Amino acid sequence: MQNGFHTISANPANCSVTILDQTLLPWQTVYRELRTLDEAAHAIRSMQVRGAPLIGVTAAFGIALALEAACDDVALDHALAVLRATRPTAVNLHWALDRMRARLSGRAPGARAWQAWHDAQAIADEDARTNAAIGAHGLPLLQAIAAARGTARVMTHCNAGWLATAAHGTALAPIYAAHAAGIPLHVWVSETRPRNQGLLTEWELRQAGVPHTFIADNSAGHLLMRNEVDIVIVGADRIAANGDAANKIGTYMKALAAHDNRVPFHVAAPLSTVDWRATNGDAIPIEERSAEEVRNVVGLDANAHIASVRLLPGEVATRNPAFDVTPARLIRSIITERGCCTPETLGTLGPTV
Ligand code: MRU
Numbered sequence: 001m002q003n004g005f006h007t008i009s010a011n012p013a014n015c016s017v018t019i020l021d022q023t024l025l026p027w028q029t030v031y032r033e034l035r036t037l038d039e040a041a042h043a044i045r046s047m048q049v050r051g052a053p054l055i056g057v058t059a060a061f062g063i064a065l066a067l068e069a070a071c072d073d074v075a076l077d078h079a080l081a082v083l084r085a086t087r088p089t090a091v092n093l094h095w096a097l098d099r100m101r102a103r104l105s106g107r108a109p110g111a112r113a114w115q116a117w118h119d120a121q122a123i124a125d126e127d128a129r130t131n132a133a134i135g136a137h138g139l140p141l142l143q144a145i146a147a148a149r150g151t152a153r154v155m156t157h158c159n160a161g162w163l164a165t166a167a168h169g170t171a172l173a174p175i176y177a178a179h180a181a182g183i184p185l186h187v188w189v190s191e192t193r194p195r196n197q198g199l200l201t202e203w204e205l206r207q208a209g210v211p212h213t214f215i216a217d218n219s220a221g222h223l224l225m226r227n228e229v230d231i232v233i234v235g236a237d238r239i240a241a242n243g244d245a246a247n248k249i250g251t252y253m254k255a256l257a258a259h260d261n262r263v264p265f266h267v268a269a270p271l272s273t274v275d276w277r278a279t280n281g282d283a284i285p286i287e288e289r290s291a292e293e294v295r296n297v298v299g300l301d302a303n304a305h306i307a308s309v310r311l312l313p314g315e316v317a318t319r320n321p322a323f324d325v326t327p328a329r330l331i332r333s334i335i336t337e338r339g340c341c342t343p344e345t346l347g348t349l350g351p352t353v
Contacts, residue, residue: 153186
């Protein structure tokens with residue numbers, strides 16, 4: 001499915017972490033070595049790595065890199081603070097860092113670096129297993145649609161595939177599971193302006209041989225209204241305890257259009273994406289990113305070089321909220337590693353440690 005690619009891998013023996021640089025995808029596949037805390041923080045902030053689960057995994061490895069340089073309490077607290085400040089919405093970042101802190105703070109400083117590599121790898125391995133389970137739990141939804149009408153026509157948003165995780169993806173995990181099971185599928189992939197993460201989804205699905213069509217974001221409502229979509233599955237960056245779910249900007253509009261057309265809208269996410277302290281979506285911090293992402297668009301120029309093209313002069317006012325919150329009332333189910341639940345019954349699945 002991943003065609004030999006991997007999003008992240010650790011090399012404790014030479015104190016480095018290898019990442020696939022997603023800012024160059026889908027045009028170039030370039031692996032980069034991270035060797036320091038600052039490089040790990042930069043990779044998350046600049047979105048060389050992205051997607052809520054992968055942000056958490058990278059932060060965990062960032063702690064290991066930091067402790068190779070200095071391992072006392074001050075260094076540990078500093079590393080935690082630097083990584084926590086990288087991106088505000090994906091709660092998996094804090095989940096992973098809380099877990100690293102709990103495992104490391106009581107350890108003798110001299111034993112911390114080794115322990116951090118071990119625990120970060122455990123988080124990565126767990127993420128891969130978790131996402132495989134999400135795929136297995138979401139598969140029956142697609143099986144039932146294909147059984148009823150021949151093909152399951154799925155719409156997704158942004159990229160919640162293997163690129164956004166240690167492996168398998170979240171929203172794309174049921175799609176990959178269905179494809180592997182021979183279930184006929186078609187996926188609507190929306191561009192996801194301003195950063196166009198839909199290009200990553202298109203690239204993933206092309207590698208995997210999953211039939212799909214790329215659309216402009218604004219086409220989604222029309223396709224939902226014209227009965228060309230059977231199910232919408234998206235990922236999440238933070239889900240409040242009441243089931244309100246933050247995901248990439250534009251998700252809410254898809255949820256509204258799906259609801260208006262009685263198309264089921266599902267959120268696929270690990271339980272590490274649930275913020276049990278956020279009682280509802282109002283408590284979810286929404287990242288505001290640079291205006292340059294709205295003013296420019298990145299692609300290939302006539303010489304097949306990656307180029308950024310300016311759409312607007314610098315003085316034009318822009319706003320760039322990176323996420324929105326889909327209210328629980330618009331969500332049919334949340335597909336987790338412990339099974340599917342409604343937003344109302346999310347609490348019965350319980351927190352993960
Ligand atoms: O800004 P990004 O690209 O990190 O946002 C990613 C998303 O919104 C994904 O849908 C979400 O993180 C789920 S990834 C499995």
